[in-house]
Amino acid sequence: MDKILIIDKDYSRIFSRGLLANSLLKTGISFLEAREIAEEIKSDLLKRNIQEISKQEMDKTIYKILADKKDAQYAENFLVFNKITKLEQPIIILISGTTGIGKSTVALSLAHRLDFRSMIGTDSIREIMRKVLSNDLIPELHQSSYEAGKFSKHYRSSRFNSTILGYSEQVKIVIVGVEALIKRALYEGTNMIIEGVHLSPEFLSNDILEHPNIVFVMLNLSNEIQHKNRFSLRAYNVSMRSPVNKYYDNFEQIRIIQEYLKEQAKIVGVPIVENINRDETVKELTEIVTTRIKKIVEDKNKKVSL
Numbered sequence: 001m002d003k004i005l006i007i008d009k010d011y012s013r014i015f016s017r018g019l020l021a022n023s024l025l026k027t028g029i030s031f032l033e034a035r036e037i038a039e040e041i042k043s044d045l046l047k048r049n050i051q052e053i054s055k056q057e058m059d060k061t062i063y064k065i066l067a068d069k070k071d072a073q074y075a076e077n078f079l080v081f082n083k084i085t086k087l088e089q090p091i092i093i094l095i096s097g098t099t100g101i102g103k104s105t106v107a108l109s110l111a112h113r114l115d116f117r118s119m120i121g122t123d124s125i126r127e128i129m130r131k132v133l134s135n136d137l138i139p140e141l142h143q144s145s146y147e148a149g150k151f152s153k154h155y156r157s158s159r160f161n162s163t164i165l166g167y168s169e170q171v172k173i174v175i176v177g178v179e180a181l182i183k184r185a186l187y188e189g190t191n192m193i194i195e196g197v198h199l200s201p202e203f204l205s206n207d208i209l210e211h212p213n214i215v216f217v218m219l220n221l222s223n224e225i226q227h228k229n230r231f232s233l234r235a236y237n238v239s240m241r242s243p244v245n246k247y248y249d250n251f252e253q254i255r256i257i258q259e260y261l262k263e264q265a266k267i268v269g270v271p272i273v274e275n276i277n278r279d280e281t282v283k284e285l286t287e288i289v290t291t292r293i294k295k296i297v298e299d300k301n302k303k304v305s306l
Contacts, residue, residue: 015058026115063078081290081293084297091215092185094193096200098255129174140169215292
């Protein structure tokens, strides 16, 4: 009999190495390390002939092995995520950046690591709003973010950069849907990741930017050649609606939007993460999220003690 029952106040479940490994990913360790530690924990429990264990004792066992095998910081991260779960407070992660910077790939990997079940791109929100607002009413909404300026009603009369002008007009509309989604997730207590080029700090309300449960980051790729090569990689790996040449032809506009987003991020203090390696980026974002959760827990404990 190699089944181990984990008993908590309100429920009990059978120990699973896979579930434990996924849970350990939140601490920032690699997938391989998480699997090895999960295997070691199960072997240790079986060796001691333990068939039932309380969740509290299991957490102590995990904490000790993490501290011994890795570092005290990873062990602390494990406790932090347990505490935020008990507080029943949601975490909303916003990942901004221009087209082709790697937002979707990073968001998907981060969602898996943190076990977030809800993830959406702002392009999906834009598609919904296109059904409501006609091309005649808002032509910028019905184009790509980097081409919107060419179709703006103010394209020839404005003294501002046409790319940013069209992009901004599009963002003003999409951000309404984004903020509604964020507020709904906060109200329902749903952990969520939202990624997209429309997450411009300039147009998000202060309530969103300053909310303690919302983590806002921006992805960057300084090397333009690497950025351009990613469009070819995307075309090779997935079926894209737009031909890769379209991205190449508009690459200057895409980079203009990226520089604009960086400027806005710096103004409001949004962390800018260089997305050269996906795994390293996800690890860095995990650390940013963990730091924010620690702050939430600390603030909650201060209020309780007052």
